[in-house]
Amino acid sequence: MPEIQLSPATQLHWIESTGAEFPDRDIAGIFDANWREGLFLLAARRPQTHAWPSLRYWQGISESYLTGLCHLPPDAADTGVPPPTPARLDGWIVGAPPLSGGEYLSADVLLEIWQTLDGWVQQTLKADRGLGRFIEKRAPKWRQVGRxxxxxxxxxxxxxxxxxxxxxxxxxxxxxxxxxxxxxxxxxxxxxxxxxxxxxxxxxxxxxxxxxxxxxxxxxxxxxxxxxxxxxxxxxxxxxxxxxxxxxxxGLTVRIPDWWKARPRPQVKLSVEQRQGAGLGLDAVLDFDLNLALGDEKLSAADTEALLSGGDGLVLFKGRWIEVDHERLRQALDHWRSVERQTRSGEIGFIEGMRLLAGAPTDLGDDSVAQVRDWSFVEAGPTLRGTLAELRDPSQLHNLDVIRGLKAQLRPYQRHGVNWLHFLSRLGLGACLADDMGLGKTVQVLALLLSLRGAAASPSLLVVPASLLGNWRGEAQRFAPSLKLQFLHPAETARDELVRIAETPAVLGACELVVTTYSMLHRQPWLRDVDWRLVILDEAQAIKNPGTRQSKAVKALKAQARIALTGTPVENRLGDLWSLFDFINPGLLGNATAFKTFAKRLGAGPEPSYAPLRQLVSPYVLRRMKTDRSIIADLPPKTETPQFCTLSRPQARLYQQVVENLTRALDSAEGIARSGLVLQTLMRLKQVCNHPSQLNGDGAFETAASGKFQRLTELCEELAERQDRVLVFTQFREVINPLSQHLAGIFGRPGLSLHGETAVRARQDIVDRFQAADGPPFLVLSLKAGGTGLNLTAANHVIHFDRWWNPAVENQATDRAFRIGQKRHVLVHKFVTRGTIEERIDALIADKQKLSDELLAGAGEVKLSELPDEQLLELVRLDLKHALM
Structure with missing residues (x-):
């Protein structure tokens, strides 16, 4: 199933994955060679793209460009196509479907893509000797014969x-x-x-x-x-x-009066407004007002009657021509009067009001609104409009006073984040703080909790993965030492104390923040009976699957407001988005069935638009990225490079044996047994590529027997000479000690290691020792245990010794070093064994990275167990020509 992904470098990439095959395969190849030409051909050839929302979206923008090009006079073709208006750019942004790389979407980015496409066209026009030849040759369906x-x-x-x-x-x-x-x-x-x-x-x-x-x-x-x-x-x-x-x-040119472009027409105007003196929240009641308007002018009863009893079509009204369609206008009036009758005497619930303002049906059901949209509009009243503007742009919010007890100087974007969280929490609305890893979500939450002192009658609850308990304790001691914390986990609190708290939860009244883990929610069911001030989820992607036990346990918690923290984009994955909002603002996106139907309808039709969904959720999601220089300009860059390794002859023999065993076994394996066989074989091939001793279990781990160990030696000898420090990630527990011993010999002194068996209490000590100015030169980590939540900026090199085959996981691991506090250029070395499955998977990962670049999508693990035998064997085959070079 093809997708087009937007990269941070403002380029488009064609990504292939499983699913329906795109009919015009030629475009995919052209896209890989030159994405500008590929984008142009999506419009020029006009293949059917309705089944692929991202393709249809970019095709629509390209069609807009090509339409402009075709309407240029021949003598003006070399001046380029005029850029789209700001309103057109905004329309493309809010109407975008979930896109890979959609977090980078902005008016400036779309304008740059437009200009880059125009640059390619202008260059090609010269080679084709004019617009006429260019259109005839490259866009025959668009040719405009004559003028x-x-x-x-x-x-x-x-x-x-x-x-x-x-x-x-x-x-x-x-x-x-x-x-x-x-x-x-x-x-x-x-x-x-x-x-x-x-x-x-x-x-x-x-x-x-x-x-x-x-x-x-x-x-x-x-x-x-x-x-x-x-x-x-x-x-x-x-x-x-x-x-x-x-x-x-x-292909005709049409010249019409300028006033028609504004489409002046009377419309039914609905105004949704906060009730004077009332609060705002999920249970709030909003005022609902209905009248007829012409632009910003509210029409009197006499004017309304005159229009409804007059002629159809073009009508001269108060000195200007307007468009009137009595049937459509009456249909719109009847629809909204029906909605008004269903409300409570001119009142409407907050959730229903927000849906209307986003352009969605009040019940997310059949979109009867679409039938009357051209002859009606919904707007927020002045007070509500101001509130929503502040939610969408936290820089407009009033700054909190000095936050007493905070031992940190917040950056401007962090202060905006705290103001935003405070504002939403005070309103009783949920929030998703989706800042990139390393931008300081933890310190923003701690500042928020300090700002609530005196206003909070009950403690807040923070739910985290067990591996981050020490991190939160350390960050709280560093930035908010006066904050009263209580940990509910055996790693931090004695078991008899946990029993005492469970028997008498009222003792938590003296606390400001209670910290527990996702797994502890099952063991401490009494937590759902407490009325928490805030419930905060760290690594909130843990609840992306709504059917899991921990997701259900989290959503059963009671709170005045809820906050989700995640560095993983959510706005491009519809299922994750629904589950997250089912926690932070339950009911806003309806139940799972209604939301699925709603999202499906948004993606249907010749011109799908997800604008209503984006408008509905955008006030409650705040996402900033560390690659955005307007957010933070002092984070050094990182460079990723593959480190290609060869196989030793013992490795090559073992590798070939594993492949031959798979080939024979596939003849008789079926169903679950086949999947297990494939996964087992892939694991063995990974082990062989690391070192023969890892598969044999002989414990030797001689350097000469492994191409990776040899490459590690070469690389780290240079790092040792320059006194650089390094993180080494592996997915295998059994290779951590051999790597640590090997690296100790290279650097001349021991390093540290961290893995799943490392005690929770010991993790922060390991981090502190490594971060010290005279800390050890290396830290070897298992990817699962050390890939999230750790600040390891003392290292400026990251080595992925073996690959997890999941871009998002590898990015999270890299971000242990590439985050705030890093003062040096970060170099990321990804080991790849030539001529093996690793090299082929590396290509798949590169494609997948183009597909996702982390937003908002598609950063899941490469799935191989479902491949046909022929493709699977081709993937794992040994290419001796390259493997032994």
Whole structure:
């Protein structure tokens, strides 16, 4: 199933994964070679993309560009296509479906993509020797033969027929270098004779195509009236105005009065507003007001009656032309009056109000709103509008006073984050702080808790993975030493004390923050009976699967407000997004079934738009990225490089044996047994690529027997000389000690190690020792135990000795060093054994990284057990030519 992914470098990448195959395979290859040409061809060839939302989205933007290009005069083609308006850019952003890399989407990014595409077109135009040849060669479906133009203007001298119509064509350039328009009838004279018949047909083809779609134009063509100017009454002018999109799609140019572009029309206006003096929250009641408006002007009862009893189509109202459709307008009035009757005397619930403001149905069900959207609109009243603006842009919020007890100087974006969390918590609304790893989510939460002192009648509950208990204790002692904490976990609190608290939960009243783990929620069911001030989840992606026991336990907790912390993007994965919001703001996205139906409907149709969903959730998600220099400019860059290794001959023999065993076993393996066989084989191949002793279990681990150990030696000898420090990640517990012993010999002194068997109490001590100025030169970590929650900025090199085959997990591990506090350039070395499955998987990971780059999507582990035998064996085969080089 193909996707187009947006990278942080403002480039687009074509990503392939399992699922329905894209019909135009040629585009994928062109996209890989030159994404600008591939993007152009998505519009030029117009393949069906409805089944792939990301492809349809980028195709739509490319089509907009190509439409502009095709409407350029030939003499202006080399000046480029004018950029889209800010309103158009904003529309593309809010209407975007879940996209890989969607977190990088902005007006500036879209404008840069537009300009980059335009640069490629301008360069190619020169090679193709002009726009005509370029369009004919590269976008034949879009070619516009001739320059037929339909003109509509006001004819104020004739009240009965106040519009003038004329069809012209472009015959060449005038004296001033502008296009010369002549009446279309002159074309019959210019192209008279059989010799010019083909040229005349070429000129009139778009007009003929348009007449097949528009009856009024077909009548003009049949009668020959198309070749003469006409004075028109309003109904005739209205027919043309409504046909403009179809006419332009056929390649015609249409010139119409400027006021039509604004589409002035009376609309049903719904205003949703906070109740004066009332609070805001999930249980709040909002005022709901309904009237008829023309733009910003609220129409009187007399004006409303005059419009509803007058004519249809174009109507001259108070000195200006407006569009009126009585049937559609009455339909809109009837719909919203029905909604009004369902409300409580001009009141509406907060959740229903937020859905309406986002453009979604109040029940997320059948989208009856879509049927009346053109003749109605919903807006927030002044007070509510201001509140929502502050939620979407925390920089507008009033800064909190000095936070007493905070031993940290917050960066501007962190202060904005604390203000935002405080504001939402005070309103009783949930929040998702989705800052990148390393941007200080922990210190923002601690500052929030300190700011709530005096206003909080009950403690807050923090739920974390067990591996982060020590991290939270250390961060609290560092940044908020006066905060009263109580840990509910055997690693931090004596068991008899845990029993005493469970028997008498009231003793927690003296605490400000209670810290426990996801697993402890099952063992301490009394936690769900406490009325917490806040419930805060760290690594909130732990509840992305709503059916798990821990997700259900978390959502059963009671709180005045809820906060989710995650460095993993959520806005691009619909299932994760729903589960997260089912925790922070339950009910906003409906139940799982209703949300699935709602999301499916947003992605359906020829022009899918996820704008209602994005508008609905955006006030409650705050995401900042450390690669955004407007957020933080003093984080040094990181560079990732593959370190290609070869196999020793013992490794090559073992590798080949494992592959041969798999080949024989596949003949008889089926179902679950086959999946187990494949996974077992993949694990063995990984072990062989690390070191033969890891598979044999002989404990030797001689350097010469492993290409990776040899490459590690070469690399770390240089690091030791420069006194650089390094993190080494592996997924295998059994290789940690051999690596540590090997590295101790290279650096001349021992290092540290951390793995799943390391006691929770010892983890922070290991971190502190490594972070010390005279700390050890290396730290070997298992990827699962050390991949999250640790601050290890003393290292400026990261080595992935073996690969997890999951880009998101590897990024999390790398971010132990690449985070705030790092003062040096971080170099990331990813070991890859040539000629083996590792090299082929590395290519898949690279593709997957292009696909996701972490937002908001698709950073899951590479799945291989379902591959057909032939593809699987091709993936694991040994290429001796490269493996033993």
């Amino acid at each position: 037929v133009c339909l003109h509509l203007a006001e004819n104020k001298a004739d009240p009965e027929r106040p519009f003038a119509f004329m069809a012209t064509y472009t015959s060449g350039l005038g004296d001033a270098g502008r296009l010369r328009h002549l009446p279309l009838g002159k074309a019959l004279e210019q192209y008279a004779g059989a010799r010019n018949r083909a040229a005349l047909l070429h000129l009139l083809t778009p007009l003929q195509q348009a007449s097949e779609r528009e009856p009024w134009l077909r009548e003009l063509m049949s009668s020959g009236d198309i070749y003469r100017p006409h004075a028109w009454a309003p109904p005739a002018a209205h027919r043309l105005l409504k046909s403009v999109p179809q006419l332009e799609n056929c």
